[in-house]
Amino acid sequence: MITKIINKLEYLVVWAQDKLTNKQFIFLSSVLVGISSAFAVIVLKTFAHWVFRFATYVNFHVNFFKVGLLKIMLPVIGIMLTVFVVKRFLGGTIEKGTSQILYAVAKKASIIPRKQMYAQIATSSLTVGLGGSAGLESPIVITGAAFGSNYAQKYSLNYKDRTLLIGCGVAAGIAAAFNAPIAGVLFAIEVLLVDVSISAFTPIMIAAATGALVSAMVLDETILLNFTGRQTFNYHNIPYYILLGILTGFVAIFYARNFQKTEHFFSRIKISPYKKAFFGASILALLIFIFPTLFGEGYESIKTLSESDPGQLLENTLFSDFRNNNWALLAFVGCSFMLKAFATGITLGSGGNGGNFAPSLFLGSYVGFFFSKFLNLTGLTKLPVSNFTMVGMAGILSGLFHAPMTAIFLIAEITGGYGLMIPLMIVSSISFAISKSFEKHSLDVKSLARKGHAFTSNKDTNVLSTLDTNTIIQTDYLTISADENLEKLVDLISHSNQVIFAVVNKEKQLLGIVHFNDIREIIFNPYRVKYTLVKEIMKTSIDIIYPTDSMEIVMDKFEKTRVSFLPVLKNGIYYGFISKSIALEAYRTKLRSMTIE
Numbered sequence: 001m002i003t004k005i006i007n008k009l010e011y012l013v014v015w016a017q018d019k020l021t022n023k024q025f026i027f028l029s030s031v032l033v034g035i036s037s038a039f040a041v042i043v044l045k046t047f048a049h050w051v052f053r054f055a056t057y058v059n060f061h062v063n064f065f066k067v068g069l070l071k072i073m074l075p076v077i078g079i080m081l082t083v084f085v086v087k088r089f090l091g092g093t094i095e096k097g098t099s100q101i102l103y104a105v106a107k108k109a110s111i112i113p114r115k116q117m118y119a120q121i122a123t124s125s126l127t128v129g130l131g132g133s134a135g136l137e138s139p140i141v142i143t144g145a146a147f148g149s150n151y152a153q154k155y156s157l158n159y160k161d162r163t164l165l166i167g168c169g170v171a172a173g174i175a176a177a178f179n180a181p182i183a184g185v186l187f188a189i190e191v192l193l194v195d196v197s198i199s200a201f202t203p204i205m206i207a208a209a210t211g212a213l214v215s216a217m218v219l220d221e222t223i224l225l226n227f228t229g230r231q232t233f234n235y236h237n238i239p240y241y242i243l244l245g246i247l248t249g250f251v252a253i254f255y256a257r258n259f260q261k262t263e264h265f266f267s268r269i270k271i272s273p274y275k276k277a278f279f280g281a282s283i284l285a286l287l288i289f290i291f292p293t294l295f296g297e298g299y300e301s302i303k304t305l306s307e308s309d310p311g312q313l314l315e316n317t318l319f320s321d322f323r324n325n326n327w328a329l330l331a332f333v334g335c336s337f338m339l340k341a342f343a344t345g346i347t348l349g350s351g352g353n354g355g356n357f358a359p360s361l362f363l364g365s366y367v368g369f370f371f372s373k374f375l376n377l378t379g380l381t382k383l384p385v386s387n388f389t390m391v392g393m394a395g396i397l398s399g400l401f402h403a404p405m406t407a408i409f410l411i412a413e414i415t416g417g418y419g420l421m422i423p424l425m426i427v428s429s430i431s432f433a434i435s436k437s438f439e440k441h442s443l444d445v446k447s448l449a450r451k452g453h454a455f456t457s458n459k460d461t462n463v464l465s466t467l468d469t470n471t472i473i474q475t476d477y478l479t480i481s482a483d484e485n486l487e488k489l490v491d492l493i494s495h496s497n498q499v500i501f502a503v504v505n506k507e508k509q510l511l512g513i514v515h516f517n518d519i520r521e522i523i524f525n526p527y528r529v530k531y532t533l534v535k536e537i538m539k540t541s542i543d544i545i546y547p548t549d550s551m552e553i554v555m556d557k558f559e560k561t562r563v564s565f566l567p568v569l570k571n572g573i574y575y576g577f578i579s580k581s582i583a584l585e586a587y588r589t590k591l592r593s594m595t596i597e
Contacts, residue, residue: 266349404429
């Protein structure tokens with residue numbers, strides 16, 4: 001029955017593609033991709049929510065040293081099951097993090113493997129749904145991108161349209177996960193797509209609106225992260241928001257570095273995947289035993305912090321006797337956010353699947369609460385704790401993902417208005433500036449940077465990183481010996497289109513280069529041409545290009561030397577030349593192909 005429905009829908013899409021213009025079909029496609037992404041969100045969020053509710057219920061009725069045994073065991077089960085699914089059904093590996101979308105767009109013609117349409121849902125629901133300390137948004141984004149890419153492939157759309165529909169899937173996923181369509185659009189454009197023209201906004205906005213609408217219609221709003229306790233913004237608190245921006249910037253750096261250290265620690269352990277999963281999950285279970293707030297996404301505890309009785313966090317924990325002690329609560333919150341980087345690193349490093357989007361919001365809310373509550377308890381001032389809790393999320397999100405606009409509008413949308421726009425702008429921009437100063441790449445892009453595939457907010461760098469130096473090396477240039485006189489060189493010039501020559505020895509080792517401009521003054525002097533040797537006028541101080549150099553390095557050398565040609569050596573032997581004009585033409589061609597219109 002389901003197969004028949006799917007076949008009927010596919011027939012209708014094919015019919016629409018034949019009847020509509022390309023732009024109209026893209027609009028229709030953005031709606032369909034948005035609906036698909038929204039249902040992926042609904043499945044993931046609902047599963048994670050009900051597992052959390054079930055674990056909380058059992059935790060309340062079956063105590064184990066005041067902490068539910070089930071809540072400790074579930075993450076172990078979840079990570080072990082994730083490893084089993086990956087090994088048994090997904091070929092033994094699964095890509096994690098949104099950086100793979102960047103790589104697919106730039107290096108794989110926006111082709112995302114079909115298995116990503118279900119692999120992320122299956123594995124992240126087991127890991128995070130059963131209590132792993134990570135987020136569902138990254139798997140949601142990858143799933144949405146996979147829907148967009150595979151939809152475009154099915155209907156034979158070109159590279160630009162595939163990339164655009166990837167953006168639609170990403171925007172719809174974020175919009176549906178938070179009921180925040182503007183944030184979805186900004187995330188797709190600010191974080192993932194290299195370059196988008198204004199006209200490309202329309203399909204992405206349609207997809208984001210569709211995702212948010214479907215989510216609002218189907219998904220229980222209590223499952224989504226939203227707030228009702230926002231207080232009026234007081235401009236007298238601006239100095240404290242500036243301090244919060246500085247604090248969140250440095251905490252974002254702390255999180256990024258320790259998360260990666262933890263993840264790398266597990267990657268270096270040479271034991272079977274199941275043993276590694278059990279080892280890591282056991283450590284995570286111990287952390288959750290002491291700090292139950294590290295269980296799952298942590299969105300329920302974020303809501304608790306922003307409400308009037310944050311002491312609820314200590315209920316059913318080892319510290320429940322201190323439920324009404326503000327200093328004990330503050331210490332608990334401080335330890336929780338300091339340990340979050342390690343908990344998430346353990347979850348993903350030991351074999352689980354998830355992302356850092358939810359942890360960044362968890363961390364930001366805890367930092368904002370800790371900062372404002374601490375100042376209030378010291379009697380130095382009286383700050384609106386709920387406001388700082390919400391704004392802190394924007395600070396960490398901006399610092400970790402280098403996405404201040406996404407952070408600002410996401411928190412504005414989930415808090416139900418734009419009353420906190422000024423502090424959101426202050427905290428996000430300061431946190432971003434500090435994080436960017438110490439970390440060149442955002443958290444998700446770091447893994448690409450280590451492999452030499454870095455993507456940044458610099459469009460030129462992004463485009464250059466997608467070009468292969470080998471494709472623009474010209475190897476058919478004539479060469480000359482250093483001991484030849486200029487008569488030989490003049491003859492070569494008169495019978496070729498070359499203006500530059502490599503001077504080599506018998507072993508083809510590069511000794512120098514000669515440009516036509518170097519002999520322009522003496523070329524009409526027969527005596528000097530006959531008795532001047534090439535080695536007398538060749539340039540020996542030259543910059544060298546190697547085939548392994550990135551295009552960014554190549555263009556930097558052209559900029560530094562201000563020449564039009566650079567020689568290439570391969571294995572120490574002269575190999576050819578790179579022309580600056582050809583390099584620039586390759587850049588312009590690639591830029592045109594990557595610009596989504």
